[in-house]
Amino acid sequence: MPVWVAATLLAGLFQTWRTALQQRLRGQMSVNAAAVVRYLYGVPVGVLLVALYLALVGGSLSAPTGMYLLYCALGGLGQIIGTNLLIMSFAQRGFAVGTAYSKTEAVQAALIALVFLGEGFGALAWLGIAVSVGGTLYLSLAGRVSSLREAAAATRQPSALYGLGAGLAFALCAIAIRAATAELDGPDATLRALETLVVINAMQTLMQGSWLAAREPASVPMLFRSWRSSAQVGALSALGSACWFTGFAHAPVALVRAVGQVEILFTLLFSRFFLKERMKRSDVAGALVVVSGVVLVLLGR
Template identity: 65%
Template sequence: MSLWVLITLCAALFQTWRTALQQRLRGQLSLNGAAVVRYLYGVPFGLMILGTYWLVFGGSFGTPTLWFLALCAMAGLMQIFGTNLLISSFGPRGFAVGTAYSKTEAVQASIIAVVVLGEVLSLTSWAGIAISVGGVMYLTLAGRGLSPAEILRATTQPAALRGMSSGFCFALTAICIRTANAELPGEDVLLKALFAVVLTNAMQTVMQGGWLLWREPGQLTAVFRTWRDSAKVGALSAAGSSCWFMGFALAPVALVRAVGQVEILFTLLFSRFFLGERLKGKDVLGALILVAGVVLVLLGTR
């Protein structure tokens, strides 16, 4: 198995786990409060991951450029928007379905990467991306027993629009991250990726923490009061972001995001065993279609 595939699978697992914990925090914190904990508490853990990697493998990189800093800031802002949109989409349709809507990100990221970064994908990979997204949408809409008219109406509901907008923001985040990694001088792409994680999370803490201080000052106290749960979110966020950033450094954005759709499988497991939501037989069919698409994506990289 290629290193980037293993790292991407880990990223999907950590992200699902973190999102599930964030959903639980919604009962203790506001939308922005639940979102900011992943950055605030993620910075110390990100520094630990960066430091551990450097102690084991060594390496160095050059002075960050203004363009690199701007790309990290843009990636951080897009991730904030994407996270808030994703969390706000959970209420109307549930945890698993809210996440599924955001999985249109794979197609969005693929198209943007081809146009902006000039990435080239095989026909097999494109077919795999289409099939995997089809599996997600079956899981989300057709798998719920909706008629064609109801499916059309569902795609214009607030939950669907927020989920798809979330996917667009995450797609832009991935593009900015890959571009930033290439902009930072240095030979070790993984070391550069881990540095970008810490820097981006620090910027996000200032951006969303500042917003929270201005609009919801009382939530800052709550964020620190819930440190036991929030620290777990931060640790998983740092681990997940580190894996995503490293994945984007090693492979094309389109492929990483396509394989990362296995997150929906982890989401189904978490929604069933962690959040107590019931699953249907059609959920399994949708998951199998998704897996078949991911397999095609991987076959297309050979």
């Protein structure tokens, strides 16, 4: 199995796990504070990952350039903006719609990468991207719209617009991360990805942490009082990001994000086996469509 495929599958698993744990934090602190813990506690985990990689695999760190740091800042800011837009879509009472349209990120990333990075791939991979995104949309909207007219009307909801904006921000974030890893001169793409993880998490801690200190100073002590649960979220976030960044360093962004749609399968499995919720036929059908799309992406790679 290619490195980028394994890394992307693990990224989906870690992200689903982190999201489940982060829901607990949202009952203890504000949305901004819950977001900051991902980066704050992710930095030491990222440093540990780099140290372990150097000890086990070897290699040397690359010297950052000004352009590299710019790409890192843009990638980190893009993730923060995308997350905030997604939360704004939830505030419009459109959790499913907002989430669904944010998942168009794979298609948006494919088009942007084609124009600005020259990343092209075969027709089968394009078809796989479309199928996997379509399956995700179906899973998110099944039972909520009953016709194409209702589906079209849903795209005009504020939650859908915020979701599309979130997808665009996440797509730009992924492309900036890929550009950043390519900017480093080291020969090991995985090590470059891990280095970039540490730099971006540090920048995000500074960016969103400064915002939190200025706008919600009362929330800052909670970041440290909740260190037990916050550290778990930060660790899973760092592991997930390490896998995403590794995928971006080894393969085109659009393909990584298309395969990353399997995240929704992990969500369904978590719901079924841990929360003991019953899966509907539409869930099974949508999951099969997502898997079919991922297979087409891999075949067309």
